[in-house]
Amino acid sequence: MDIEAKQILSAGLASLNITASQEYCDTLIAYAELIEAGNHYHSFVAASGRDLVVKHILDSLAPVNIFTNLIAANRYNTIGDFGTGAGLPGIPLALTFPDIHFTLIDRMTKRIQFLESVIAKLSINNVTVLETQAEHCKMQFDIVTFRAFHPFEYKLFKKLFKLCTPNGVIAAYKGKQDRVHSEIIEIANLMESYTVKPLTVPYLNEERCLVIIKPRLH
Numbered sequence: 001m002d003i004e005a006k007q008i009l010s011a012g013l014a015s016l017n018i019t020a021s022q023e024y025c026d027t028l029i030a031y032a033e034l035i036e037a038g039n040h041y042h043s044f045v046a047a048s049g050r051d052l053v054v055k056h057i058l059d060s061l062a063p064v065n066i067f068t069n070l071i072a073a074n075r076y077n078t079i080g081d082f083g084t085g086a087g088l089p090g091i092p093l094a095l096t097f098p099d100i101h102f103t104l105i106d107r108m109t110k111r112i113q114f115l116e117s118v119i120a121k122l123s124i125n126n127v128t129v130l131e132t133q134a135e136h137c138k139m140q141f142d143i144v145t146f147r148a149f150h151p152f153e154y155k156l157f158k159k160l161f162k163l164c165t166p167n168g169v170i171a172a173y174k175g176k177q178d179r180v181h182s183e184i185i186e187i188a189n190l191m192e193s194y195t196v197k198p199l200t201v202p203y204l205n206e207e208r209c210l211v212i213i214k215p216r217l218h
Contacts, residue, residue: 060089076142
């Protein structure tokens with residue numbers, strides 16, 4: 001990865017108030033380089049170099065302070081990354097929160113194999129991977145997160161809410177806030193409450209937010 005991308009990562013982490021050791025930065029860069037190499041075979045993301053750092057690594061880390069507050073306030077210790085793909089946002093978050101256990105969930109074997117390789121090569125100790133679909137997952141997590149920007153769907157959230165612990169929440173990465181408020185109607189009778197947190201992704205001039213959704217207990 002070129003010098004510009006590395007400089008942008010370092011400056012972006014500082015902008016997000018993430019205390020970044022050299023080892024942490026080096027591991028994030030190594031992870032980005034593994035995605036670049038994997039793209040030649042699997043087309044995980046349509047980005048490389050600077051764009052990969054901004055649109056995927058820094059984008060994944062933009063809500064770090066929100067996750068920090070959620071974890072501290074609720075004593076959470078498990079996070080499930082649903083439909084993780086190349087490990088986004090799970091891997092960057094796991095490197096940032098080494099005391100939290102992450103489970104990366106995906107239904108495609110090639111992605112799972114890539115993630116297993118990444119975990120081994122980067123010696124990440126707080127991550128496991130799970131090849132399954134939401135309806136077949138028997139585990140529960142304090143936070144269930146996902147980064148796909150597709151619309152909120154009733155059937156999907158009915159499955160995702162079952163993956164939450166009794167005090168758990170969904171933390172969904174989304175784009176424009178106005179779309180969130182229109183989409184949330186679709187799942188209104190499944191949830192207790194929701195909060196939209198605006199995000200600023202360094203070097204990205206696009207609207208982003210994180211939606212914290214509390215399931216309705218039955």
